[in-house]
Amino acid sequence: MKALVLREFGTMAVEEIDAPTPGAGEVRLRVRLTGICGSDLHGFTGANGRRVPGQVMGHETVGVVESVGACVDLPVGGPATINPVVGCGTCEACRAGTEQYCPTKRVIGVDATRTASFAEYVVAPASNVLPLPSAMPEAYGALVEPLSVGYHAAGRGxxxxxxxxxxxxxxxxxxxxxxxxxxxxxxxxxxxxxxxxxxxxxxxxxxxxxxxxxxxxxxxxxxxxxxxxxxxxxxxxxxxxxxxxxxxxxxxxxxxxxxxxxxxxxxxxxxxxxxxxxxxxAFSYTSREFAETAQWVGTVPPQLSDLVEREVTADQAPAQFAELAADSAVLPPGKVLVRFS
Ligand SMILES: NC(=O)c1ccc[n+]([C@@H]2O[C@H](COP(=O)([O-])OP(=O)(O)OC[C@H]3O[C@@H](n4cnc5c(N)ncnc54)[C@H](O)[C@@H]3O)[C@@H](O)[C@H]2O)c1
Ligand SMILES: [Zn+2]
Ligand SMILES: [Zn+2]
Structure with missing residues (x-):
């Protein structure tokens, strides 16, 4: 599959890598659109120290459920987004639904050992996959993650x-x-x-x-x-x-x-x-806040139409990263999304 690989800090490349296969309890999404986050730009430049060369980033995504592993009861073919915060599922924080406090949480798009969303396919635990209504504009699905950050911040206040x-x-x-x-x-x-x-x-x-x-x-x-x-x-x-x-x-x-x-x-x-x-x-969100935000986005609130600046293709993405990272004065008002299918 095609993926955006962080070759070295400051250089991104479109490469063919093996597509991930969903294990038991996991879901594979065919990625449609993934948003470029400020943290991806800092990961690209190496400024935040939270990304490593060789990895695939991408945590703000919308795709289509393409296949599921054993023990997953989720219909294939429908649109969905991913809550990228993958908790261990068993610690006190996870049991309370506050996965952001899980001491062993792994964040899709940050943790280099997990598959991530600047690629044609991404695998996530079924409990992190949130189906979306087919009728909504698909780009809105990629906004659920950043909207959840804002929702959590407002909730913390x-x-x-x-x-x-x-x-x-x-x-x-x-x-x-x-x-x-x-x-x-x-x-x-x-x-x-x-x-x-x-x-x-x-x-x-x-x-x-x-x-x-x-x-x-x-x-x-x-x-x-x-x-x-x-x-x-x-x-x-x-x-x-x-x-x-x-x-x-x-x-x-x-x-x-x-x-x-x-x-x-x-x-x-x-x-x-x-x-x-x-x-x-305030840091990330709880799984409940993410789910509430996904549900709210599914109601197609009119103000979301202003939040997307433009889409670029995967092939245009390396140049787009370089341009956005080079100069904060060129920051577009809204989100730039990378289209994978
Ligand atoms: N806590 C979390 O979970 C979480 C999640 C995502 C992002 N973040 C952080 O949130 C911050 C914002 O993210 P973003 O994607 O919107 O970044 P961004 O860089 O796109 O936006 C920051 C904005 O702040 C404006 N700004 C700069 N100086 C200002 C000032 N003195 N007064 C008012 N505005 C000013 C800039 O013009 C810019 O539009 C970043 O630091 C990012 O790392 C935190
Ligand atoms: Zn982000
Ligand atoms: Zn945990």
């Missing part, structure tokens, strides 16, 4: 109808967080994003936007929301955005750190202590 929400960063994860805040009932959502095209996309999602370069974010947010935000979802993860989150939220508010832009942050400790802000981390 306990976002509800009473909240005024600020999202820092309007990339795919910030977009997902803003959509999730709306999905959880928040009527007032503002996204802070310097990139004009991405502000435009967020506006099309029906949320307000501010440009952090246009003046103090706290003041801009306060004037849009008629007061400070009660929750901030930081989908950048830099000292500057945490500072903006503190400046834009009131005493006793929640600040969720889902962005991982910097491994170390400088932050104003008193905004947490005397300001009683709860600073909460």
């Amino acid at each position: 306990a976002v509800g109808p009473e909240d005024r929400v600020l999202v820092l960063g309007g990339g795919p994860i910030g977009q997902a967080a803003a959509i999730a805040a709306r999905r959880l009932g928040a009527g007032r959502v503002v996204v802070s994003e310097p990139h004009e095209g991405r502000r435009g996309l967020c506006r099309a999602l029906g949320v307000d936007v501010v440009d952090p370069g246009a003046g103090p974010v706290g003041e801009q947010v306060s004037s849009l929301l008629d007061g400070p935000a009660s929750v901030a979802l930081d989908a950048v993860g830099a000292s500057a955005t945490v500072a903006d989150a503190f400046a834009s939220t009131g005493l006793g508010s929640r600040v969720v750190l889902v962005g991982m832009g910097m491994p170390k942050l400088e932050l104003d400790a008193f905004s947490v202590s005397t300001g009683e802000r709860a600073l909460v981390g």
Whole structure:
């Protein structure tokens, strides 16, 4: 089968490799589309140290159930997406449905020992395969994973109808967080994003936007929301955005750190202590949140149509990776998807 292999950091190649076969309890998907994630770009450059040369990446995918191993009761032929977080299934965290805490979890597209989705076929445990309605636009299936990250972040911030929400960063994860805040009932959502095209996309999602370069974010947010935000979802993860989150939220508010832009942050400790802000981390999602998001995406919410920028073929993908990784100024507002069939 055709696969995108990370030859060395900075070089991707389309290669013929053996197609994986599904073992007992596993499902093989014929991949249709797989999204390029920021973490794939950092894996491509070697910046995040979580990918290794020789591996196939890809964790945001939609495909068709093509064959199943023994003991799998899933019809073949229908569209499906994959929850890439594969827990051991038996530890306390997995039994609680919080596979993100499983000490031996393996993430499809990250773990080099697992088959992954920048390829014509991928194999996953049946419990990680979520069937989707045939009638929905297939590209939406590749959005379930990043949308689940945003949904989990909003959930970690306990976002509800009473909240005024600020999202820092309007990339795919910030977009997902803003959509999730709306999905959880928040009527007032503002996204802070310097990139004009991405502000435009967020506006099309029906949320307000501010440009952090246009003046103090706290003041801009306060004037849009008629007061400070009660929750901030930081989908950048830099000292500057945490500072903006503190400046834009009131005493006793929640600040969720889902962005991982910097491994170390400088932050104003008193905004947490005397300001009683709860600073909460968010990483991936629970299996329930992923399933709820897949189900929601299956209802074909209208705002999803803005999230996909373009599709490229597998043969165009190596050049696309190089282009996207080379210059953050060329970041497209929406997702780039690679088509495999
Ligand atoms: N915790 C998780 O589970 C998880 C999962 C996926 C991604 N991430 C992380 O989330 C972050 C966002 O992911 P993405 O795919 O949207 O990345 P991205 O790079 O496409 O988007 C980040 C956005 O932040 C904007 N930005 C930069 N500086 C800013 C500032 N000072 N104020 C406001 N916006 C600013 C950029 O213009 C860009 O649009 C990344 O750090 C990524 O590693 C975390
Ligand atoms: Zn991702
Ligand atoms: Zn486990």
